Amino acid sequence: MGHSDTKQQILNAAESLFAREGYQATSMRAITESARVNLAAVNYHFGSKEALFEAIFERRLRPLNEVRQKRLKEIRDEARRHGLTPATREILRAFIEPALRFKESRKGEVDFTILIGRSFIDSDDTAQKIFFRLMKPLSRVMLEMLSEALPELPREAIFWRYQFVVGALARTMRIYKNPKFESMKVNHEPDVDSLIDSLISFAVAGMETPIGQKQSAV
Amino acid sequence: MGHSDTKQQILNAAESLFAREGYQATSMRAITESARVNLAAVNYHFGSKEALFEAIFERRLRPLNEVRQKRLKEIRDEARRHGLTPATREILRAFIEPALRFKESRKGEVDFTILIGRSFIDSDDTAQKIFFRLMKPLSRVMLEMLSEALPELPREAIFWRYQFVVGALARTMRIYKNPKFESMKVNHEPDVDSLIDSLISFAVAGMETPIGQKQSAV
DNA sequence: GTCTATAGATTGATAGAC
DNA sequence: GTCTATCAATCTATAGAC
Numbered sequence: 001m002g003h004s005d006t007k008q009q010i011l012n013a014a015e016s017l018f019a020r021e022g023y024q025a026t027s028m029r030a031i032t033e034s035a036r037v038n039l040a041a042v043n044y045h046f047g048s049k050e051a052l053f054e055a056i057f058e059r060r061l062r063p064l065n066e067v068r069q070k071r072l073k074e075i076r077d078e079a080r081r082h083g084l085t086p087a088t089r090e091i092l093r094a095f096i097e098p099a100l101r102f103k104e105s106r107k108g109e110v111d112f113t114i115l116i117g118r119s120f121i122d123s124d125d126t127a128q129k130i131f132f133r134l135m136k137p138l139s140r141v142m143l144e145m146l147s148e149a150l151p152e153l154p155r156e157a158i159f160w161r162y163q164f165v166v167g168a169l170a171r172t173m174r175i176y177k178n179p180k181f182e183s184m185k186v187n188h189e190p191d192v193d194s195l196i197d198s199l200i201s202f203a204v205a206g207m208e209t210p211i212g213q214k215q216s217a218v
Numbered sequence: 219m220g221h222s223d224t225k226q227q228i229l230n231a232a233e234s235l236f237a238r239e240g241y242q243a244t245s246m247r248a249i250t251e252s253a254r255v256n257l258a259a260v261n262y263h264f265g266s267k268e269a270l271f272e273a274i275f276e277r278r279l280r281p282l283n284e285v286r287q288k289r290l291k292e293i294r295d296e297a298r299r300h301g302l303t304p305a306t307r308e309i310l311r312a313f314i315e316p317a318l319r320f321k322e323s324r325k326g327e328v329d330f331t332i333l334i335g336r337s338f339i340d341s342d343d344t345a346q347k348i349f350f351r352l353m354k355p356l357s358r359v360m361l362e363m364l365s366e367a368l369p370e371l372p373r374e375a376i377f378w379r380y381q382f383v384v385g386a387l388a389r390t391m392r393i394y395k396n397p398k399f400e401s402m403k404v405n406h407e408p409d410v411d412s413l414i415d416s417l418i419s420f421a422v423a424g425m426e427t428p429i430g431q432k433q434s435a436v
Numbered sequence: 437g438t439c440t441a442t443a444g445a446t447t448g449a450t451a452g453a454c
Numbered sequence: 455g456t457c458t459a460t461c462a463a464t465c466t467a468t469a470g471a472c
Contacts, residue, residue: 006455021343024242028448038456043449045455121339121392125239128398156408157416160390164420167389168382174339175381180346190374198375198429202382205427206420224437246466256438261467263437 007045009035012108014042015056019115020180023053023127054130057119060112061134067098072141085148089204095142096169096203100176100196110177117174120166150208157211165203172199225263227253230326232260233274237333238398241271241345272348275337278330279352285316290359303366307422313360314387314421318394318414328395335392338384368426375429383421390417 013035017026028049032039046052071094079086099116102109119131139162146158153161175181176195190198231253235244246267250257264270289312297304317334320327337349357380364376371379393399394413408416 004455022240022242024240027446029446038458039448040450040457041455049448118339121336121388160408160413160416161420163389163393164386164417167385167387167392168424169385170339170389171381171385172378174385190378195378198378199382201427201429202379202424206386206424209419209423211416211419222437245464247464256440257466258439258468259437267466 004045006035006037006041009037010042010045010052011056011059014052015060015108015115016111018053018056019111019118022118050126053126056112056115057130057134060109061116061131064098064102065134065138068094068138069141071098072145076145086145088146088149088207089200091142091145091149092165092203092207093200095138095165096200097196099169099173100199101192113173113176114178117170117172120170120173146207153211161207164206168199168203222263224253224255224259227255228260228263228270229274229277232270233278233326233333234329236271236274237329237336240336268344271344274330274333275348275352278327279334279349282316282320283352283356286312286356287359289316290363294363304363306364306367306425307418309360309363309367310383310421310425311418313356313383314418315414317387317391318417319410331391331394332396335388335390338388338391364425371429379425382424386417386421 010031014026014031017030017034021030028042029039031052032041035041042049042052046055072091075086075090075094100113102113119127143158143162146162147153147155150158172195176192177189228249232244232249235248235252239248246260247257249270250259253259260267260270264273290309293304293308293312318331320331337345361376361380364380365371365373368376390413394410395407
């Protein structure tokens with residue numbers, strides 16, 4: 001029961017390795033060596049590799065999504081007080097900002113940002129199941145509020161545009177401050193505030209654009 | 219040298235499995251059993267699992283990117299003939315449309331669409347190296363042409379907005395027609411034409427939005 | 437080209453001493 | 455709670471018969 005430093009060391013090491021190498025490619029031996037604990041410690045403290053993976057998401061994604069839900073609720077309540085519906089920009093900000101700005105920029109949180117970015121896409125069954133369970137309630141609220149904010153858009157358009165935003169955010173979380181992507185010319189790393197504003201503006205413009213303005217191909 | 223049906227069967231089976239399960243999670247046994255060939259056949263025909271993975275990308279991503287490069291060149295030449303610079307929409311269409319509309323919608327191409335969507339994010343070293351090598355020349359041209367089309371935007375803005383588009387496209391390729399994502403309410407699968415137009419409009423609006431229109435947080 | 441058989445390494449997990 | 459030692463399964467790759 002005690003605080004068990006070992007448990008935290010395992011969580012931190014595994015978070016970093018899963019982010020860098022992926023779930024499948026990371027072995028228990030790699031985790032325990034990096035955490036400088038015994039090989040058997042993971043099974044003792046967590047039960048299995050899969051349970052460890054789940055614990056990592058519970059530790060960070062759950063509180064992150066709670067923050068997002070709380071902000072969405074505040075936005076909704078505030079708008080209602082004025083008899084309005086929430087602005088698209090505020091909804092998207094509540095979704096994007098907490099994901100890119102963890103309170104502290106400690107290493108663990110940078111690792112986890114990368115891990116989430118990867119998990120949005122990675123279809124490893126283990127990852128997907130855990131990830132979806134934690135994301136689903138938030139997605140439901142997002143789709144609902146975006147529909148209210150943009151009543152002229154059909155539900156399909158809302159759904160897909162929300163997916164586009166999710167993809168853009170995932171890509172950003174995946175490459176921002178990620179040493180593996182230094183080969184791309186990200187030599188101009190912006191500060192996180194600019195990046196957040198940049199993505200929000202992009203997302204708002206895309207989300208609010210009128211439909212049906214097709215154009216001939218090629 | 220002969221056409222070797224075995225080789226194609228392996229490519230098709232591996233493409234599907236890599237798309238569904240990921241590179242690391244897919245074993246040689248799973249591939250050869252699915253392809254109904256002998257376990258040793260992969261090493262005989264391709265040399266190694268990694269070389270097989272590379273062959274899959276060479277078979278589809280290379281021609282896909284050649285199509286995109288060709289269309290970008292046509293757009294550029296056509297604009298030059300009129301003393302203009304290419305429109306953002308046309309550039310983005312050349313990038314997005316070929317990726318979502320393979321000539322035939324054969325199963326293999328659906329699998330590969332999913333595989334590319336995954337590979338944009340997946341950081342497995344093997345996948346990244348191969349994927350980057352094939353994507354880099356295209357990215358260079360895209361960034362160049364987008365800079366011409368949007369001269370008022372600083373290079374960093376161009377770079378990040380391009381990444382947002384890449385993320386949105388990757389997410390779309392990942393979930394469109396993917397049975398694993400049926401749990402999400404994609405019960406309203408749009409036809410591919412609508413989806414393409416939808417993503418292009420979203421991307422154009424995001425790409426062209428003026429910078430600096432910040433807003434207070436929360 | 438295709439097959440069987442197997443080498444050689446690595447995996448997640450656990451039993452049992454301390 | 456931590457450790458050593460090890461099991462049983464699985465992996466990629468290859469040698470060699472046909």
